[in-house]
Amino acid sequence: xxxxxxxxxxxxxxxxxxxxxxxxxxxxxxxxxxxxxxxxxxxxxxxxxxxxxxxxxxxxxxxxxxxxxxxxxxxxxxxxxxxxxxxxxxxxxxxxxxxxxxxxxxxxxxxxxxxxxxxxxxxxxxxxxxxxxxxxxxxxxxxxxxxxxxxxxxxxxxxxxxxxxxxxxxxxxxxxxxxxxxxxxxxxxxxxxxxxxxxxxxxxxxxxxxxxxxxxxxxxxxxxxxxxxxxxxxxxxxxxxxxxxxxxxxxxxxxxxxxxxxxxxxxxxxxxxxxxxxxxxxxxxxxxxxxxxxxxxxxxxxxxxxxxxxxxxxxxxxxxxxxxxxxxxxxxxxxxxxxxxxxxxxxxxxxxxxxxxxxxxxxxxxxxxxxxxxxxxxxxxxxxxxxxxxxxxxxxxxxxxxxxxxxxxxxxxxxxxxxxxxxxxxxxxxxxxxxxxxxxxxxxxxxxxxxxxxxxxxxxxxxxxxxxxxxxxxxxxxxxxxxxxxxxxxxxxxxxxxxxxxxxxxxxxxxxxxxxxxxxxxxxxxxxxxxxxxxxxxxxxxxxxxxxxxxxxxxxxxxxxxxxxxxxxxxxxxxxxxxxxxxxxxxxxxxxxxxxxxxxxxxxxxxxxxxxxxxxxxxxxxxxxxxxxxxxxxxxxxxxxxxxxxxxxxxxxxxxxxxxxxxxxxxxxxxxxxxxxxxxxxxxxxxxxxxxxxxxxxxxxxxxxxxxxxxxxxxxxxxxxxxxxxxxxxxxxxxxxxxxxxxxxxxxxxxxxxxxxxxxxxxxxxxxxxxxxxxxxxxxxxxxxxxxxxxxxxxxxxxxxxxxxxxxxxxxxxxxxxxxxxxxxxxxxxxxxxxxxxxxxxxxxxxxxxxxxxxxxxxxxxxxxxxxxxxxxxxxxxxxxxxxxxxxxxxxxxxxxxxxxxxxxxxxxxxxxxxxxxxxxxxxxxxxxxxxxxxxxxxxxxxxxxxxxxxxx
Numbered sequence: 001x002x003x004x005x006x007x008x009x010x011x012x013x014x015x016x017x018x019x020x021x022x023x024x025x026x027x028x029x030x031x032x033x034x035x036x037x038x039x040x041x042x043x044x045x046x047x048x049x050x051x052x053x054x055x056x057x058x059x060x061x062x063x064x065x066x067x068x069x070x071x072x073x074x075x076x077x078x079x080x081x082x083x084x085x086x087x088x089x090x091x092x093x094x095x096x097x098x099x100x101x102x103x104x105x106x107x108x109x110x111x112x113x114x115x116x117x118x119x120x121x122x123x124x125x126x127x128x129x130x131x132x133x134x135x136x137x138x139x140x141x142x143x144x145x146x147x148x149x150x151x152x153x154x155x156x157x158x159x160x161x162x163x164x165x166x167x168x169x170x171x172x173x174x175x176x177x178x179x180x181x182x183x184x185x186x187x188x189x190x191x192x193x194x195x196x197x198x199x200x201x202x203x204x205x206x207x208x209x210x211x212x213x214x215x216x217x218x219x220x221x222x223x224x225x226x227x228x229x230x231x232x233x234x235x236x237x238x239x240x241x242x243x244x245x246x247x248x249x250x251x252x253x254x255x256x257x258x259x260x261x262x263x264x265x266x267x268x269x270x271x272x273x274x275x276x277x278x279x280x281x282x283x284x285x286x287x288x289x290x291x292x293x294x295x296x297x298x299x300x301x302x303x304x305x306x307x308x309x310x311x312x313x314x315x316x317x318x319x320x321x322x323x324x325x326x327x328x329x330x331x332x333x334x335x336x337x338x339x340x341x342x343x344x345x346x347x348x349x350x351x352x353x354x355x356x357x358x359x360x361x362x363x364x365x366x367x368x369x370x371x372x373x374x375x376x377x378x379x380x381x382x383x384x385x386x387x388x389x390x391x392x393x394x395x396x397x398x399x400x401x402x403x404x405x406x407x408x409x410x411x412x413x414x415x416x417x418x419x420x421x422x423x424x425x426x427x428x429x430x431x432x433x434x435x436x437x438x439x440x441x442x443x444x445x446x447x448x449x450x451x452x453x454x455x456x457x458x459x460x461x462x463x464x465x466x467x468x469x470x471x472x473x474x475x476x477x478x479x480x481x482x483x484x485x486x487x488x489x490x491x492x493x494x495x496x497x498x499x500x501x502x503x504x505x506x507x508x509x510x511x512x513x514x515x516x517x518x519x520x521x522x523x524x525x526x527x528x529x530x531x532x533x534x535x536x537x538x539x540x541x542x543x544x545x546x547x548x549x550x551x552x553x554x555x556x557x558x559x560x561x562x563x564x565x566x567x568x569x570x571x572x573x574x575x576x577x578x579x580x581x582x583x584x585x586x587x588x589x590x591x592x593x594x595x596x597x598x599x600x601x602x603x604x605x606x607x608x609x610x611x612x613x614x615x616x617x618x619x620x621x622x623x624x625x626x627x628x629x630x631x632x633x634x635x636x637x638x639x640x641x642x643x644x645x646x647x648x649x650x651x652x653x654x655x656x657x658x659x660x661x662x663x664x665x666x667x668x669x670x671x672x673x674x675x676x677x678x679x680x681x682x683x684x685x686x687x688x689x690x691x692x693x694x695x696x697x698x699x700x701x702x703x704x705x706x707x708x709x710x711x712x713x714x715x716x717x718x719x720x721x722x723x724x725x726x727x728x729x730x731x732x733x734x735x736x737x738x739x740x741x742x743x744x745x746x747x748x749x750x751x752x753x754x755x756x757x758x759x760x761x762x763x764x765x766x767x768x769x770x771x772x773x774x775x776x777x778x779x780x781x782x783x784x785x786x787x788x789x790x791x792x793x794x795x796x797x798x799x800x801x802x803x804x805x806x807x808x809x810x811x812x813x814x815x816x817x818x819x820x821x822x823x824x825x826x827x828x829x830x831x832x833x834x835x836x837x838x839x840x841x842x843x844x845x846x847x848x849x850x851x852x853x854x855x856x857x858x859x860x861x862x863x864x865x866x867x868x869x870x871x872x873x874x875x876x877x878x879x880x881x882x883x884x885x886x887x888x889x890x891x892x893x894x895x896x897x898x899x900x901x902x903x904x905x906x907x908x909x910x911x912x913x914x915x916x917x918x919x920x921x922x923x924x925x926x927x928x929x930x931x932x933x934x935x936x937x938x939x940x941x942x943x944x945x946x947x948x949x950x951x952x953x
Contacts, residue, residue, distance in 0.1 A: 033062075033063050033121075034060070034061075034062050034063070034064075034067065034115075034117060034121055034122070034123040035060070035061040035062075035123055035126075036058045036059070036060055036061075036113055036114070036115050036123040036126045037058060037059045037061070037126055037127070038056065038057070038058045038074075038111060038112060038113045038126045038127075038129045039056070039057055039058065039059070039129065040054065040055065040056050040057070040111075040129070040131050041055045041056070041057050041096060041097070041820065041875070041877065042054050042055050042131075042468065043466065043467075043468040043469075043821060044468060044469050044470060044758055044759075044821040045203070045204070045468075045470065046129075046130060046131045046132065047131070047132045047166075047204045047205075047206065048132065048133075048134045048166075048168070048202075048203070048204025048466045048467075049131050049132065049133050049134060049466065050133070050134055050465070050466050051103050051104065051105045051107075051133040051134065051136065054099065054100055054103055054131070054133070055096070055097050055098065055099055055877065055879060056074060056098040056099075056100065056111060056113070057095055057096035057097065057098065057877075058072075058095055058113045058115070058126065059095075060095070060115065060123070062117070064117075067117050067118070068093065068117060068118045069092075069093045069095065069115050069116070069117060070091060070092075070093065070116050070117060070118050070120075071089050071090060071091045071092065071115065071116040072087070072089075072090055072092060072094070072095075072098070072113060072114070072115045072116075073087060073088065073089050073090070073113065073114040073115070073125075074086075074087040074098055074100065074111065074112070074113045075087070075111065075112055075113075075125070076100045076103070076109050076110070076111045077109065077110050077111070078107060078108070078109055078110075079107075079108050079109075079110070084100070084102060084103060084104075084107075084109060085100035085101055085102055085103065087100075089116075094876075095876070096875050096876055096877045097875075097876070097877035097878065097879050103133060104133065105133050105134060105135050105136040106132075106133060106134070106135050106136075106237075106239075107132070107133050108130060108131075108132045109130065109131055109132070109133070110128045110129070110130050111128070111129055111130075111131070112125040112126050112127070112128055112129070113125065113126050114126070132204075134168070134204060134466045135168060135237070138168050138170070138202070138233075138234050138235060138464040139234075139235045139247055139249040140169075140233045140234045140235045140249035140250035140251070140464075141233060141249070141250055141251045141252070141297060141298075142172075142231055142232075142233040142250070142297070142298035142299055142461055142462070143231065143232060143233065143250050143251065143252060143254055143256075143295040143296065143297060143298055144222075144230050144231045144232075144256070144295065144296050144297070144298040144310060144311075145220075145222055145230060145232075145256030145257065145258075145295055145296075146230060146256070146257070146258035146539045146540065147221060147222065147230070147257065147258050147259070147260045147262065148219065148220070148221060148222075148256065148257040148258075148259075148260055148281060149219065149220040149221075149222065149232055149250075149254050149255070149256055149295055150217055150218070150219045150220075150254065150255050150257075150281060150282060150286075150292075151217065151218050151219075151248060151250075151253070151254045151255070152215055152216070152217045152284050153215070153216055153217075153218075153236075153248045154214055154215050154216070155211065155213070155214060155216065155238065155246070156238075156240070156244070156246045157240050157242075157244075158213065159211060159212070159213045161240050161241050161242065162208060162211060162238055162239070162240060162241070163239045163240055163241045164206065164208050164238075164239050165206070165207045165208045165210075165211055165236065165237070165238045165239065166204055166205065166206065166207065166236070166237050166239075167179075167184055167185075167202075167204065167205040167207050167218075167234075167236055168202050168204060168234045168235050168236070168237065168464075169202055169218075169220060169232060169233075169234035169235070169236070169250075170191060170200045170201060170202035170232065170233055170234045170464045171191065171200065171220075171222055171223075171231060171232045171233075172194055172196035172197075172200050172226065172227075172228050172229065172231045172298075172462060173196070173222065173223050173224060173225050173226040173227070173228070173229040173230065173231065174189055174190065174223045174225040174226065174726075174727055175190070175191070175220055175221060175222050175223065175232060176220070176221040176726050177205065177218070177219070177220055178218070178219035178220070178221070178282035179207050179210040179211075179216070179217070179218055179219070179282070180210055180211075180212055180216055180217055180282070180283055180284070181280060181282055181283045182210060184205050184207055184210065185203065185205045186472060187203055187470040187471055187472055187758070188471055188472060188473060188726075188755060189471045189729065189755060189788055189789060190203055190467070190470055190471055190789060191203050191467045191470075191789070192467045192468075192469055192470070192471075192789040192790075192825050193226060193789040193790040193801070193829070193845040194226070194462065194829075194845070195462075195829060195832040195833060195844075195845065195846065195847060195848060196226065196227060196228050196462060196846075196847045197228070197459035197460060197462055197847040197848055197849060198460065198462055198463070198832050198847075198848055199462055199463050199464075199465055199828075199832055200233070200462045200463075200464055200465075201464070201465055201466070201467035201825075202234055202464055202465075202466065202467060203467045203470055204466060207236070211238070212284070214284075215284040216284060217282055217283050217284045217286070218236050218248065218282075219281060219282030220232045221260065221262075221726060223265060223726070223727040224265070224540070225265075225267040225727050226267075226845075227314075227846070227847060227850065228298070228299075228313075228314065228847065231298040231299075232250060233250050233298075233462075233464060234249070234250060234464060235247050235248060235249040235250065236248040236249075250295075251295075252294050252295050252296065252297060253294065253295075254294070254295040255288055255292045255293070255294065255295065256292065256293055256294065256295040256296070257281070257288075257291050257292045257293075258291070258539050259277065259291055260277065260281075261273050261274055261275060261276075261277040261278045262726070262727070263277070263654075264508065264713075265727045265728065266708075266728065267727065267728060267729070267799065268708040268710060268728075268730065268797070268799065269507075269708040269709065269710055269711070269728075270691075270708075270710045270711045270712045270713075270725075270728055270730075271674075271712050271725040271726070271727060271728035272654075272655075272712060272713040272714070272715075273712070273713075273714050273715070273723050273725070274715040275714070275715060275716055275717035275719075275721045275723070276683070276684075276715060276717050278717070296310050296311070296428075297310060298310060299313065299459070299461055300313065300316075300451050300458055301451070302448050302449060302450050302451050305432065305447060305448060305449055306333075306430045306431060306432050306448055307430065307431040307448035307451065308428075308429075308430050309421060309423045309427075309428070309429050309430075309431065310423065310428055311336065311337075311423060311424070311427055311428050311539075313423040314422075314423060314459075314849070315342065315420050315421070315422040315423075316420060316421055316422075316456050316457055316458050317342075317418045317419070317420040317456065317457050318418045318419045318420070318444070318455055318456055318457075319418070319454075319455060319456070319457065320418065320444055320455070321416065321417050321418045322343075322416065322417070322418070322419070322436055322438070322443075322444070323415070323416035323417075324416075324438065325391060325392045325393070325438070326391055326436055326437065326438040326443075327388060327389065327390045327391065327436070327437045327438075328343060328388065328389045328391070328419065328434070328435070328436055329386065329387070329388045329389075329433070329434070329435050329436075329437070330386065330387045330388075330389075330431070330433070330434045331384060331385070331386045331387075331431075331432040331433045331434075332355065332384070332385065332387075332429050332430060332431045332432060333382065333383065333384045333385070333429070333430040333432070334355055334356070334357075334381050334382075334385075334428075334429055335381065335382060335428040335429060335430060336381070336427060336428035336608070337356070337427045337428070337559070337561055337608065338354045338355060338356040338361065338427055339354060339355040339356075339421075339427070339429040340352055340354050340421065340422035340423065340424070340427065341353050341354070341355070341387070341419075341420075341421060341422070342419065342420035342421070342422055343389070343415070343417065343418075343419050343420070344365065344410070344414050344415045344416060344417045345365070345413065345414055345416060345417035346364075346365025346366055346410075346414050347365070347366070348366070348367060349363070349365065349366060349367065349368050350365050350414065350417055350420075351363065351364065351365050351396070351410065351414065351415075352368060352422065353387065353389065353398060355379065355385060355387060355400075356379075357379070357380060357381050357606060358375060358376060358377075358379055358380070358606065359373050359374060359375055359376055359379065360373075360374040360376050360379070360387075360398060360400060360405055360406055361373050361374075361568075362374060362398075362406060362408060364408070364410065365410055365411070365414045368567065369550075369556075369567070369569050370569065371567055371568055371569050372406070372408075373568050373605075374398075374405055374406045376400050376405050378401065379400060379401075384432065385400060385401055386400070386401055386402075387399065387400055388402075391415045393415075394409050394410050394411065394412060394414070394415060395407065395408070395409050396408050396409075396410065396415065419434065419436070421434075424561060427561065431448050432447075432448065433445070433446070433447050433448065434446050457849060459847065459848070459849055467825070468821045468824060468825055469757055469758065469789070469821040469822045469824075469825045470757070470758045471755060471756065471757055471758060471788055471789050472755070472756070472757075472758045473673070473753045473754065473755055474754050474755070474756045474758070474784070475671075475753075475754040476676075476751050476752070476753055476754070477667050477668065477671070477751070477752040477754065478667075478747070478748065478750075478751060478752075479665040479666060479667055479747045479750060479752075480666050480667065480668040481665075481666045482663055482664070482665050482666075482745075482747040483663065483664045483666075483699070484661065484662070484663055485661075485662050485663070485664060485699070485700065485736075486660045486661055486662070487660055487662070487700065488660055489662070489738075490503055491503055491505070491506055491709060492506055492657075492688075493506055493509060493618075493648055493655075493656060494648060495645045495646060495647050495648050495658075498629070498644060498645060498646055499627045499628065499629055499645055500618075500627065500628040500643075500645035500648065501625075501626075501627050502531075502618055502620040502624075502625060502626045502627070502628070503620065503625055504620060504621075504622065504623055504624055504625040505620060505621055505622045505623075505624070505709055506620045506709075507619075507620065507655065507709075507711065508534070508617055508618070508619045508655075509617060509618050509619075509653050509654060509655045509656060510534070510615040510616065510617040510653070510654050510655075511615040511616045511617065511641065511652060511653060511654070512615070512651070512652060512653065512654055512684070513615065513641055513652070514613065514614050514615045515535075515613070515614070515615070515616070515633055515635070515640075515641070516612070516613040516614075517635065518588060518589045518590065518635070519588050519633055519634065519635040519640070520585060520586065520587050520588065520633070520634045520635075521535060521585065521586040521588070521616065521631070521632075521633055522583070522584075522585050522630075522631070522632050522633075522634065523583075523584055523628060523629075523630060523631040523632075524581040524582060524583045524584070524628070524629040524630055525547060525581060525582060525584070525626055525627065525628045525629070526579070526580060526581045526582060526626065526627050527547060527548070527549065527624070527625065527626040527627075528549070528625050528626075529548070529549055529623055529624050529625065530546050530547070530548045530549070530556075530623075530624045530626075531546060531547045531548075531618075531624070531626035531628075532544055532545075532546050532618065532619035532620065532621075532624065532626075533545050533546070533547075533584075533616070533617070533618060533619075534615075534616065534617030534618070534619055535586065535588075535612070535614065535615075535616050535617070536560060536607065536611045536612045536613060536614045537560065537610070537611055537613055537614035538559075538560025538561055538608075538611050539560075539561070540561075541558075541560065541561065541563050542560050542611065542614055542617070543557075543558065543559060543560050543593075543607060543611065543612075544558040544563060544619065545557055545558070545584070545586065545595065546558065547582055547584065550571075551569065551571030551572065552571060552572045553571075553572065553573045553582075554569055554570060554571045554572070554573060555569075555570045555573050555595065555597065555602055555603060556568070556569050556570075557569075557570070557595070557603055557605060559605070559607065559608075560607060560608060560611040568603065568605065570602050570603055573597050573602050581627070581629045582597060582598065583597070583598055583599070584596070584597050585597075585599070588612050590612075591606050591607050591608070591609055591611070591612060592604070592605075592606050593605050593606070593607060593612070616631070616633070616641075628645060629644075629645070630642070630643070630644050630645065631643050631645075650686065650740035650741065654686065654713065654715065655686065655688065655713050656740065657686075657688065657738050657739065657740050657742065658742070659738065659739070659740075659741070659742025661738065661742050662736050662737065662738040663736070663737045663738070663744075663745050663747075664695070664699070664700075664701065664734055664735070664736050664737075665734065665735045665736075665737060665747060665750055666733065666734055667732075667733055667734070667735070667752040668733070669733060669777075669778075669781055670693050670731060670732065670733040670781060670782075670785065671731070671732070671733070671752065671754040671781060671784075671785055672729055672730070672731050672754070672755055672756065672784075672785035672786070672788065672795030672796075673729055673730075673732075673752060673753045673754045673755035673756075674712075674724070674725045674728060674729050674730070674752075674753055674755070675689055675691075675712075675732075675735050675750055675751065675752055675753070676722065676723065676724045676750070676751045676752075676753050677689070677714055677721075677722070677723040677724075677749055677750055678720075678721070678722050678723075678749050678751070679716070679720075679721060679746070679749045680716075680718075680719065680720045680721065681716045681718075681721075681743075682716065682718060682741075683716060683717055683718030684715065684716065684718075684740075685715070685716045685739060685740055685741055685743075686713055686714065686715050686716070686739065686740040687713070687714045687716075687723075687737060687738075687739055687740075687745075688711060688712075688713050688737070688738045688739070688740075689711060689712045689713075689714070689735050689736070689737055690709070690710070690711045690735065690736040690737075691710040691711065691730050691732040691734070691735055692732060692733070692734045692735075692736070693731055693732055693733055693734070693796060694733075694734070695734060700736075701734060701736045708730070708796075708797070710728070710730040710732075710796075712725060712728070724753070729755055729788065729795065730795060730796050731785060731794065731795035731796030731797075732752075732796070735750070735752075737750070754784075754785075755788060756784040756785065756787050756788060757784075757787040757788065757789070757819070757822045759784075759787070759817045759818055759819055759821075759822060760817065760818050761780070761816060761817055762816065762817060762818050763815045763816035763817070779812075779816075780816055783809060783812075783813055783816060783817070784817075786805070786809070787813075787817075787819070787822055789825075789845075790826060790829070790844075790845050791805065791806035791809070791810075791822070791823075791826050792805070793805045800843045800845075800852075801826070801829065801843055801844040801845040801846075802842065802843055802854075802860070803830065803840070803841075803842055803843070803844060803860055803861055803862075803863035803864065804842070804857070804859065804860035804861075804862075804863070804911065804914065806826060806863045806866075806867070807859075807860070807862045807863035807866045807867075810823065810863070810866050810867055810870045811866075811870050814870060814874045820871060820874060820875055823867055823870070823871055824871060824880060826844070826867060827867040827868055827871065827880065827883075827884060828883075829844045829845050830844050830863065830864050830867065830887075831864075831883075831884055831887040832844075832848075833845070833846065833848065834864075834887050834890065834891060837894060838890040838891050838892075838893050838894030838897075839856055839891075839894050840856070840861040840864050840891050840894070841854070842854035842855070842856060842857060842860045842861060855910045856910070857908075857909060857910040857911050857930075858895060858898075858906060858908070858909070858930050858933050858934050858937070859909070859911070859929050859930060859933040860910070860911055861891070862933050862936065862937050864884075864887070864888060864891050864937075865888060865891075865892075865936075865937045865940040865941060865944075866940065867880075867884075868880045868881050868883070868884040868885075868888065868944060869881075869940045869943070869944055872944065872947060878947050878948050881944045881947055881948050882948055885944065885945075885948065885950065888941055888944070889941070892937060892938065892941050895934055895937065895938075904934075905931050905934075906930055906931060906934045907927030907928075907930050907931055908927075908930060909927055909929055909930040912929060913929060
């Protein structure tokens with residue numbers, strides 16, 4: 001331990017010689033003798049501290065070199081001046097981690113500190129500092145919405161009687177809180193990334209000044225950036241001067257709506273915003289229309305002997321598996337879309353039989369592209385139905401309400417496995433009973449009187465905890481240069497010879513015109529892989545009909561929803577020749593859709609009421625490229641929309657431009673964040689922004705560092721508009737801008753917003769060598785561009801909390817930033833993502849039921865030991881070790897279980913020296929990396945054990 005500390009001190013001293021401004025011990029020169037400045041180390045913010053985790057510290061300024069603290073005296077008082085905690089004089093040189101006792105939740109405290117040096121001189125009490133503790137319990141149900149949540153309430157007392165008001169709202173993903181028409185707080189991309197089924201976080205905001213007399217409205221914009229998405233929980237609390245309080249907590253009386261100005265949202269590929277869709281939905285004056293409904297309960301709930309599984313809940317599996325000959329009986333009511341019931345096994349997916357309006361959809365094991373749609377009379381949404389599956393050998397016979405409707409045979413072994421229920425977007429089901437019978441006896445049964453987590457891997461409702469960190473726009477940068485370029489973008493749609501070309505991964509483009517009632521769509525297209533055509537509406541996606549080259553020419557029918565489960569695949573479509581243009585006609589009559597290819601009927605289906613209303617669209621993702629000859633819509637015998645694609649017409653299509661004029665803005669250096677646009681222009685005019693870290697050899701956008709091709713489309717309202725993404729960020733230096741009318745742009749309208757955790761820079765470097773200065777700046781930019789509610793691997797691609805990346809940078813990060821709050825938050829996430837057997841996750845900040853696909857690796861998981869150790873070394877506070885110690889012992893025991901020979905040498909390795917030249921060329925034995933890391937983690941654990949007086953033998 002001593003040798004390690006000596007080495008650490010020597011390294012720190014070496015860095016201090018080069019890094020100017022790093023926090024140093026208490027021998028800084030001051031002219032006023034002995035002074036002390038108090039602070040708290042619990043959180044980045046002084047509001048919303050965990051009452052059981054308040055830790056105080058102080059900085060010392062001493063005129064005399066070599067000053068040593070020999071004693072301290074801390075006093076904590078409430079607002080009334082009553083002493084809450086008085087340490088008295090404590091003989092100690094400790095400056096951090098002082099933990100006052102007996103504090104109360106929801107209380108504002110003042111605190112001061114006095115110290116003595118080795119000569120008995122006192123500093124005198126420091127200036128008064130203040131902190132506020134968080135509530136002991138946060139009220140509120142977990143509720144969900146596709147996008148917006150709002151609640152209007154009236155103050156219990158006149159506004160003048162309000163003492164203070166606080167927001168304690170959380171999300172399992174990313175959210176923005178609104179109050180009476182304005183954004184709450186200055187944080188973005190929050191709260192801190194959670195373990196969504198165990199613990200989520202809330203930032204405490206002071207909303208006192210945002211309240212109005214009488215009626216007020218709180219709004220939440222939720223997102224699907226992280227899983228589980230589109231959820232929120234928590235409360236607004238108003239404290240009155242007479243000691244009473246008022247709570248507005250989340251429940252199903254809140255209103256929800258899918259429509260907002262955000263028309264497309266993905267964390268990596270971009271966010272589209274239409275300013276014409278902005279409303280005053282977050283104000284009391286707003287009048288809700290039929291698109292607003294009561295919020296739904298997020299997660300699972302059992303009531304009156306039924307289990308309600310809300311939309312987009314996920315897949316839940318029984319702990320028990322079944323094999324041999326057995327029968328499954330399921331009774332359920334499909335409230336929306338389909339009921340997905342999964343059983344057996346398969347790669348990548350097992351069997352899935354779905355109950356839908358008027359049909360049974362049979363998905364065979366595999367990728368679920370092989371689907372049979374079996375008509376079933378009397379099967380309706382909102383009505384209880386019973387499905388029985390008799391499994392004998394490899395044969396599965398399906399009965400609906402006692403009548404046989406289908407029989408199928410699968411491969412050997414594919415009927416053996418657990419059961420599962422699956423809920424994707426737009427799928428809501430009430431389960432009444434599921435039972436398994438074998439040899440005439442019921443061997444497994446759930447009547448859903450409760451949410452039984454002994455039988456299923458149902459997640460728990462996440463608890464809410466105060467966030468100790470936050471994310472901000474830490475810098476705003478204007479372009480350093482702008483250059484005009486003229487070219488036809490091979491990555492965007494373009495017209496040639498009267499045909500529209502959709503290059504691979506160019507995105508989704510929709511008509512500005514919407515369609516409703518009975519209408520017919522006619523088009524002709526050809527593709528090298530898949531052509532995607534969209535129409536109508538849905539959450540999160542509308543209907544999509546795909547023409548594909550697979551299956552000897554096939555039609556893939558994706559019902560509105562998530563596009564993953566409700567798929568009909570019609571192979572061997574008559575007359576389909578994908579080497580030439582394929583005419584397709586889609587007749588919409590009410591909710592009934594009939595599809596013709598080459599004038600031959602190939603498919604019929606019914607969609608959910610209202611889902612045939614909306615615009616049309618084309619979609620091209622990775623490896624999908626197509627050409628379209630024409631598109632027209634006919635209603636009542638008249639052509640009401642037509643495009644022969646002589647040009648890419650921005651008057652008809654969102655995201656199209658017929659101009660080759662583009663502008664490349666250079667913001668000087670790479671960063672993580674987004675570009676904000678402030679402009680005024682003609683209503684409906686669009687700006688297309690494409691992000692890139694590099695330019696190619698011709699000076700054009702070169703997005704080779706990401707496969708997402710991030711871009712945003714902004715549609716103007718005709719007024720002064722501000723466009724700023726809420727749920728998207730990327731790594732970039734360059735942005736290519738084009739407009740739908742080909743007009744010039746003003747570079748002053750664009751601002752790069754550098755987004756990172758809210759941390760102060762404490763380490764600086766300056767020298768006479770410009771290249772060294774640039775290297776330092778590049779490292780600082782890179783470090784700050786991988787801190788966003790998590791330590792991430794990269795901002796432009798995965799954005800994941802890879803522990804290997806975090807392990808490598810932790811020590812150097814602390815040399816430059818006061819990152820102890822962000823580091824503690826990441827440390828807690830790692831501990832929450834530790835399995836019962838001690839196996840640590842390699843990607844953290846994910847629900848415990850999520851399979852990230854990241855394989856376990858000792859060097860990669862070394863961050864579990866590095867973070868608490870470095871936090872202790874950086875601060876001198878043993879709190880970080882104490883908080884994580886039990887988890888660390890469990891993780892190291894798991895490491896030891898890999899030692900099969902008992903020689904204390906473990907060589908199992910997955911990732912090696914990631915991207916190292918020798919590693920990629922196979923010139924290194926990866927085991928030589930694992931063995932020393934196993935030893936290294938053991939040494940760290942041993943030293944941490946000594947620090948808190950634990951036996952580590």
